Amino acid sequence: MTPEQAQAIYFAGQQAVVEHLCTLDTKVQAAQQEIEALQRKLAQLSKNSSNSSKRPSSDDITKPNKGGKKNPRAQGKGNKIGGQPGHPKHARAPYPPETISEVHEYASAACPHCGGADISWVEDRPPRVTQQTEIKEIVVLREEHHAYAYWCEGCGQIHDAELPEAVRKEGLFKARLTALVAYMKNVCHASFSTIRKFLRDVVGERVSRGYLAKLINKVSQSLERPYEELLERIPLEANLNVDETGHKDNGDRFWTWVFKAELYVLFRIDKSRGSQVLIEVLGEEFEGTLGCDYFSAYRKFMKDFQVAVQFCIAHLIRDVKFLTTLPDLPTRTYGDKLLGALKALFHVIHQHDELPAEAFRAALEQAKADIIRIGRDEAPSLIDVNGKQRRREAQNMAERFRKHAEAYFTFITTPGMDPTNNVAEQAIRFVVIDRHVTQGTRSANGRRANERLWTVIATCALQGRSAFAFILQAVEAYFQDEPPPSLLPLPP
Numbered sequence: 001m002t003p004e005q006a007q008a009i010y011f012a013g014q015q016a017v018v019e020h021l022c023t024l025d026t027k028v029q030a031a032q033q034e035i036e037a038l039q040r041k042l043a044q045l046s047k048n049s050s051n052s053s054k055r056p057s058s059d060d061i062t063k064p065n066k067g068g069k070k071n072p073r074a075q076g077k078g079n080k081i082g083g084q085p086g087h088p089k090h091a092r093a094p095y096p097p098e099t100i101s102e103v104h105e106y107a108s109a110a111c112p113h114c115g116g117a118d119i120s121w122v123e124d125r126p127p128r129v130t131q132q133t134e135i136k137e138i139v140v141l142r143e144e145h146h147a148y149a150y151w152c153e154g155c156g157q158i159h160d161a162e163l164p165e166a167v168r169k170e171g172l173f174k175a176r177l178t179a180l181v182a183y184m185k186n187v188c189h190a191s192f193s194t195i196r197k198f199l200r201d202v203v204g205e206r207v208s209r210g211y212l213a214k215l216i217n218k219v220s221q222s223l224e225r226p227y228e229e230l231l232e233r234i235p236l237e238a239n240l241n242v243d244e245t246g247h248k249d250n251g252d253r254f255w256t257w258v259f260k261a262e263l264y265v266l267f268r269i270d271k272s273r274g275s276q277v278l279i280e281v282l283g284e285e286f287e288g289t290l291g292c293d294y295f296s297a298y299r300k301f302m303k304d305f306q307v308a309v310q311f312c313i314a315h316l317i318r319d320v321k322f323l324t325t326l327p328d329l330p331t332r333t334y335g336d337k338l339l340g341a342l343k344a345l346f347h348v349i350h351q352h353d354e355l356p357a358e359a360f361r362a363a364l365e366q367a368k369a370d371i372i373r374i375g376r377d378e379a380p381s382l383i384d385v386n387g388k389q390r391r392r393e394a395q396n397m398a399e400r401f402r403k404h405a406e407a408y409f410t411f412i413t414t415p416g417m418d419p420t421n422n423v424a425e426q427a428i429r430f431v432v433i434d435r436h437v438t439q440g441t442r443s444a445n446g447r448r449a450n451e452r453l454w455t456v457i458a459t460c461a462l463q464g465r466s467a468f469a470f471i472l473q474a475v476e477a478y479f480q481d482e483p484p485p486s487l488l489p490l491p492p
Contacts, residue, residue: 036390039327095131140204166479172207173215175479179472181212182219186453187467189437213446219471220449222478226487227452230266230459233488235283237261239416241291242298243424244273245432248440249447256435256451257281258428258458262416263489265427265458269447275300289414291421294319294400302407310410312421317342323393330380331394337378338397341371349419361412368409375401427458459487 147161184190247254275297289308292298323335345367379398411417460467
């Protein structure tokens with residue numbers, strides 16, 4: 001507007017000025033609402049794994065390298081690659097003497113410095129030892145089984161002798177090679193193409209992808225009973241952490257669920273991401289405490305069957321951090337206060353070993369009360385002219401505290417329960433890696449094999465056992481029609 005136009009409105013009288021100001025105010029308010037909406041959209045688009053429940057793999061990894069340093073891992077630290085001054089040296093433990101196959105001894109006939117021959121062995125000084133490891137050329141044992149044909153005078157027919165059941169089950173690959181294929185596929189995340197190259201170049205055996213799939217199915221059958229044992233045991237657990245991640249099966253959307261107990265891990269692949277999976281695995285009478293994130297399936301399971309739940313505080317912190325990125329100042333202030341109270345809670349948790357039991361419990365209760373009070377009562381509210389809530393992010397957080405505040409602090413009264421769901425997220429991490437490498441499965445048999453093998457791998461890692469040794473033992477038992485090994489934790 002030019003000065004002349006403003007003067008024209010002014011001289012047109014009071015009514016004209018009022019009408020023009022009201023029009024401008026309406027436009028300003030509409031523009032402000034549009035700006036706020038765009039800022040909220042920008043904040044939503046700026047979500048990452050630090051301020052939301054998005055997975056870390058979705059974060060932007062193309063950020064510029066600040067400071068011109070070649071090593072992004074050392075940004076801001078000035079550290080060189082390799083061992084750091086003051087850090088303890090990490091050296092390989094020497095092989096025990098009973099494992100040494102051969103010892104080579106070296107002696108000097110002359111001094112390496114001056115060439116003098118008048119030298120003597122220093123008996124009280126041990127020799128300098130260098131150890132080496134080598135593998136021999138792979139020896140492939142190939143066997144034949146001959147089933148002879150016989151003529152029966154009684155029925156006038158030719159019959160072949162029966163092969164032993166173990167031979168029939170084994171097929172081309174015996175137990176150790178079968179277990180190796182399964183280990184490479186699920187532990188090493190090798191594709192069938194990579195396994196075929198290994199077998200061709202190292203073992204000297206050429207097989208098809210279809211045969212490798214049959215081998216994996218044999219291993220899956222050998223692990224059926226160990227998997228079912230855990231499935232029967234898991235509803236009896238006192239504390240259990242649960243998480244889920246996406247899974248592709250022949251292009252269709254499935255979900256991989258992980259159930260993390262103290263001494264074992266169980267995976268289940270299902271078409272559903274809903275509470276029905278929890279009902280099928282845990283049952284309607286589950287009496288333990290469930291550690292999980294705030295996903296709706298867990299809230300429904302909690303509500304329908306009165307299950308004790310520990311919602312992940314780490315997820316809550318990330319959601320609160322998102323509030324601090326929004327354009328609305330009262331919302332940011334609310335987020336900052338809530339974030340400060342949550343930090344105070346973890347400060348108390350870190351003092352667990354320093355405070356007496358009663359003082360520690362009192363400090364936890366006080367920190368809990370502060371968080372609930374701020375989260376429930378101090379969220380800002382603003383209703384626009386249309387009756388809609390304009391600070392809905394803050395009010396959504398406050399509603400969460402009104403409905404489920406106590407479920408974030410179950411760990412205070414439940415021994416062994418962690419305030420976060422990190423253990424379940426860590427257990428499912430290698431499955432995410434496998435998903436990126438293999439691109440999922442293609443059949444129901446593939447899904448069953450994955451969930452059983454993943455269960456073995458994660459449980460053996462948790463119990464300090466060799467996954468290959470367990471798979472081999474299970475496959476041998478399956479071929480010999482013997483009881484399989486168990487994944488259930490051994491009694492102390």
